[in-house]
Amino acid sequence: MLGEAIIKGMAVTAKxxxxxxxSEERLPTIEYPEQRQPLKEAVRNFPFLVYDGxxxxxxxxxxxxxxxxxxxxxxxxxxxxxxxxxxxxxxKAQFYPATFxxxxxxxxxxQICVEVCPFEAIKMDNEFELSTSDRFGGLLLDKQKLAKSxxxxxxxxxxxxxxxDARLAAEKVKAEAKAKADAEAKAKAAAAAAAAPKPVxxxxxxxxxxxxxxx
Amino acid sequence: xxxxxxxxxxxxxxxxxxxxxxxxxxxxxxxTVVISVAAILGVFASxxxxxxxxxxxxxxxxxNRPGPNRVGxxxxxxxxxxxxxxxxxxxxxxxxxxxxxxxxxKVVHFLAPLAMFVxxxxxxxxxPMGRNMTAMDIDAGLLFFFAVGAGAELAVFMAGWSSRNKYxxxxxxxxxxxxxxxxxxxxxxxxxxxxxxxxxxxVKIVEAQQTYNGWLPDWFVFTPWGLAAFLxxxxxxTAESNRSPFDLPEGESExxxxxxxxxxxxxxxxxxxxxxxxxxxxGGMAATLFLxxxxxPVEWLNWIPSWAWFFAKTMGFIFFLxxxxxxxxxxxxxxxxxxxxxxMLPMALMTILAAASWHFIPDAFTRWxxxxxxxxxxYLLLGRGLLAGRQIGxxxxxxxx
Numbered sequence: 001m002l003g004e005a006i007i008k009g010m011a012v013t014a015k016x017x018x019x020x021x022x023s024e025e026r027l028p029t030i031e032y033p034e035q036r037q038p039l040k041e042a043v044r045n046f047p048f049l050v051y052d053g054x055x056x057x058x059x060x061x062x063x064x065x066x067x068x069x070x071x072x073x074x075x076x077x078x079x080x081x082x083x084x085x086x087x088x089x090x091x092k093a094q095f096y097p098a099t100f101x102x103x104x105x106x107x108x109x110x111q112i113c114v115e116v117c118p119f120e121a122i123k124m125d126n127e128f129e130l131s132t133s134d135r136f137g138g139l140l141l142d143k144q145k146l147a148k149s150x151x152x153x154x155x156x157x158x159x160x161x162x163x164x165d166a167r168l169a170a171e172k173v174k175a176e177a178k179a180k181a182d183a184e185a186k187a188k189a190a191a192a193a194a195a196a197p198k199p200v201x202x203x204x205x206x207x208x209x210x211x212x213x214x215x
Numbered sequence: 216x217x218x219x220x221x222x223x224x225x226x227x228x229x230x231x232x233x234x235x236x237x238x239x240x241x242x243x244x245x246x247t248v249v250i251s252v253a254a255i256l257g258v259f260a261s262x263x264x265x266x267x268x269x270x271x272x273x274x275x276x277x278x279n280r281p282g283p284n285r286v287g288x289x290x291x292x293x294x295x296x297x298x299x300x301x302x303x304x305x306x307x308x309x310x311x312x313x314x315x316x317x318x319x320x321k322v323v324h325f326l327a328p329l330a331m332f333v334x335x336x337x338x339x340x341x342x343p344m345g346r347n348m349t350a351m352d353i354d355a356g357l358l359f360f361f362a363v364g365a366g367a368e369l370a371v372f373m374a375g376w377s378s379r380n381k382y383x384x385x386x387x388x389x390x391x392x393x394x395x396x397x398x399x400x401x402x403x404x405x406x407x408x409x410x411x412x413x414x415x416x417x418v419k420i421v422e423a424q425q426t427y428n429g430w431l432p433d434w435f436v437f438t439p440w441g442l443a444a445f446l447x448x449x450x451x452x453t454a455e456s457n458r459s460p461f462d463l464p465e466g467e468s469e470x471x472x473x474x475x476x477x478x479x480x481x482x483x484x485x486x487x488x489x490x491x492x493x494x495x496x497x498g499g500m501a502a503t504l505f506l507x508x509x510x511x512p513v514e515w516l517n518w519i520p521s522w523a524w525f526f527a528k529t530m531g532f533i534f535f536l537x538x539x540x541x542x543x544x545x546x547x548x549x550x551x552x553x554x555x556x557x558x559m560l561p562m563a564l565m566t567i568l569a570a571a572s573w574h575f576i577p578d579a580f581t582r583w584x585x586x587x588x589x590x591x592x593x594y595l596l597l598g599r600g601l602l603a604g605r606q607i608g609x610x611x612x613x614x615x616x
Contacts, residue, residue, distance in 0.1 A: 002558075002598025009542045017276045017541075029280050 041157060044124030045109050047102060049146045056147035061121035063088065064097040068113035068122055076106035077113065088119075090175055102146060104130060105139040120164050126156050217518040224254070224522065225347045251350040255339050262530070263491040264301035269530075270537050272297065277541035308484035316379060316477050323377035327370050328478065328485040334366035335489045338496040343418045345509045345522030356417040357409065360500060361402050364455075367493060368394045371464065371474050374486070378477035386473025389548065390464035393454055396555040397461075401451035403563035404444040407570035408435055408504045417500075421508030432512055436505040439587040440569035443594075445505040447563050449532065452497035454555070456490060458536050460543040463551060498532030499525065558597055565593045 019026045030037055051059035064081040080099035088094045113122050125148070132138030154161040219226075228250050235246040268283060275282025286303045287294035315324055341356035343349045353359060368391060375387020409415060412423045412435075426433045435441035454461035465473040475486045502508055506528050509521035546554070569589040576582035 002594065002602065006543060010538060013277045013538060013542045016279055017273065017538075020276045020279050020281075026279050027281060031281075 039126050041159060043126040044111060045128050046104050046107055046125050046130070046141075047111075047113055047122050047146070048125040048148045049100065049143070050121055050123055050150050050153050051147050052150050054149075056144065056149070058086070059149075060096060060143075060147060061088070061119050062097050062100065063094040063119055063121070064100075065118070067116050067118070071112050071116045073110060073112060074106050074108050076103045076108075077101070078103075090172055097143060100143040100146060101140055103140050105135070120168060123153055123157070123160075123164075217520070221346055221520045221522075223520070224345070228254075251340075255350055256336065259336075259339060259492060259495055260488070262495060262526070263488050264305075265298070266491055266494075266530070266533050267304070267487075268298050268300050269534070270540075271300070273534065273537040274541050277538075305484070308481050311480035313480040313482060314477070318379040319477065320377040320379070323373050324477070325482075327374035327377060328482045328489070329370075330373055331367050331370035332485050332489040332492070334363045334370070335492040335496060338364045339492065339499065341417055342496070342499040342503060342525075343421050343508050344499070344525045345520065348509075348522055349418050352418050353416070355415045357405065357415045357420075360417070360496070361398075364493070364496065365398060367489070368398075370489075374478065375474035378474075380477050382470040382472075383474050383476045385470045386464045386466070386476065389466070389470075390457065390474055392548075393457070393461060393463060393551060393555075396552060397451045397454035397559070400447055400555065400559035400563040401455055403560070404447040404451060404566060405504055406563075407440050407444045407566045410567070410570050411435065411574060417503045417508075421503055421510070424507040425510050427514045430513075432507055432510060434505060434507040434510070438573060439583065439590050440566045440573055441505055443562065443569065443590040444566040445501065447559060447566065448501055448505065449497075449535070451559060452494075452501060453536060453539065454551075456493040456497055456536075458494070459540040460546050461551065462545055463548060466545065468545075494533060494536060495529055498529040498536075501532055502528035553601070557601060561593060561597060562590075565589055 016026070050061050051057075052061065053059035064079055066079050066081065069075075069077045069079045078099065078101040079097050082096045082098040085093040086096050109124075111124055114124055130139070150161070150165075154165070228247075231250055232243065232246055235242055237243065272282035272284075283297035283300045285294060286297055286299035288299065315321060338360050340351040341349065341353065341360050343352075349356075351359075371390040371394070372387045375383045375385075375390070378384075408420060412420045414420060414423075424432065424434050431437050436445045457464050463469075463473075465475075470476070475483060478486060502525060508528075509525040511517045511519060511521075511524055569586045572589060573582050573586045576585055
């Protein structure tokens with residue numbers, strides 16, 4: 001019959017209308033600023049710089065290698081390399097970024113900077129409430145605004161941060177072992193040199209080829 | 216006590232008129248007009264503000280979301296359940312830039328919102344909003360209502376044409392086609408009421424429906440011809456006020472905003488308000504013609520003031536429009552025209568026949584039977600005839616799956 005479907009449709013909408021006052025399940029809206037949905041672990045939007053320890057400047061992992069700056073597709077990263085060096089997490093002297101700016105109004109959240117960083121220094125944040133009344137300065141994040149602690153990283157992405165920490169620890173152990181081995185080898189060589197003061201040639205025992213590291 | 220509240224606004228007006236000096240003699244009539252018009256504009260503008268919130272909240276609830284629920288009193292935490300929204304909307308509309316296209320016909324572009332608002336506001340004058348509460352009680356009130364209300368069509372075309380935008384012109388063309396087509400069933404569906412009541416005066420039509428007959432009031436909607444005419448009237452009124460499912464002149468998904476695409480700021484707000492005024496006028500007229508106007512539905516509820524009943528019925532119509540808007544998708548242009556000319560027009564003519572048979576058959580049972588048959592039979596036949604040969608059901612896609 002003509003008009004039957006309209007009656008049926010109106011019954012459906014009436015049911016939805018009245019049901020939304022009765023049943024909580026019918027109203028899936030989350031009243032955002034007061035109520036929040038927990039973020040998923042994989043949520044990411046803009047990059048930040050990781051630092052170890054308590055001092056953001058001292059502990060910053062970034063060594064200003066500028067790979068991310070070169071890889072960034074929309075070119076939103078701007079880095080100035082420092083003139084001096086500071087020790088990194090392994091105590092090795094490294095350059096550090098004198099300036100590190102990310103323009104988040106340009107950033108497209110592609111995560112390529114994170115993928116290419118060899119030092120695990122830049123990671124993706126899950127902070128999304130970045131609205132500001134200053135559209136130029138407010139959206140250009142400098143080094144200090146970008147720096148966030150490794151603890152924060154562990155807090156927002158626990159799984160990923162765990163992997164990164166394990167890898168860095170392994171590298172540190174490896175480096176320490178290598179340094180130890182190098183030191184031992186050096187000591188042994190020195191001892192051997194001391195034990196054999198005579199310039200008697202010993203062709204049967206070939207000395208460790210010093211040219212090997214270059215090869 | 217009930218009498219006091221029923222006549223409170225009438226007495227208020229008389230009290231205010233007491234302050235107006237009697238000399239010169241044109242001052243009193245002028246004061247009457249000013250007071251009535253100010254009251255009508257104030258009341259309906261606030262109703263418009265409330266209706267926009269109710270519409271947004273109602274549509275939201277239909278779609279299982281809460282709708283606006285934030286705006287309250289500024290600088291406090293009082294949220295008023297979102298009923299502060301119209302104030303924010305009004306301020307926004309006022310401070311928005313008023314853009315006029317460079318190629319637009321500036322004068323016509325400026326006049327169109329006013330030309331839309333004035334006729335639709337004028338139609339409110341003839342509605343009896345309560346006992347003794349008609350701003351302009353003229354004998355041909357119904358004629359005035361339709362004649363003046365038709366002026367809005369000109370304004371729609373003025374807006375569409377003067378904007379010099381192809382979308383707005385499309386919208387205006389659609390609006391003209393639609394509004395003129397639906398004007399005919401809109402007016403014809405009231406003819407049956409005029410025939411039975413024997414008058415064109417809305418006040419007298421309401422007075423003809425003031426009696427009670429057992430458990431039902433003597434409203435025209437409770438007769439077979441009246442029910443059919445009422446349904447035709449509200450359908451045509453929906454189309455006249457360009458509301459969904461007849462919102463082709465606006466058609467957001469096709470022509471963006473239709474005829475008021477080039478309007479911004481307060482000019483747009485005036486269009487918006489005029490549309491709601493048109494809806495109030497149509498709802499008020501539907502209540503006047505078919506739902507007993509300011510009469511209470513049962514006799515023992517007569518202690519509630521008559522004006523409260525009128526506004527309740529008008530807002531009920533608004534709510535019905537919101538409900539329809541949340542339910543029915545937009546028609547296609549050919550469906551719209553077919554519906555107007557092949558269904559609404561014959562049905563409107565049949566209601567006239569049914570009303571005539573109701574008037575001339577004295578026996579209650581026979582006239583119910585004849586009148587109902589004259590309405591239901593064409594409805595079923597037309598429904599069957601129009602749907603014959605159409606494939607209705609799930610749409611099959613030949614290529615996309």
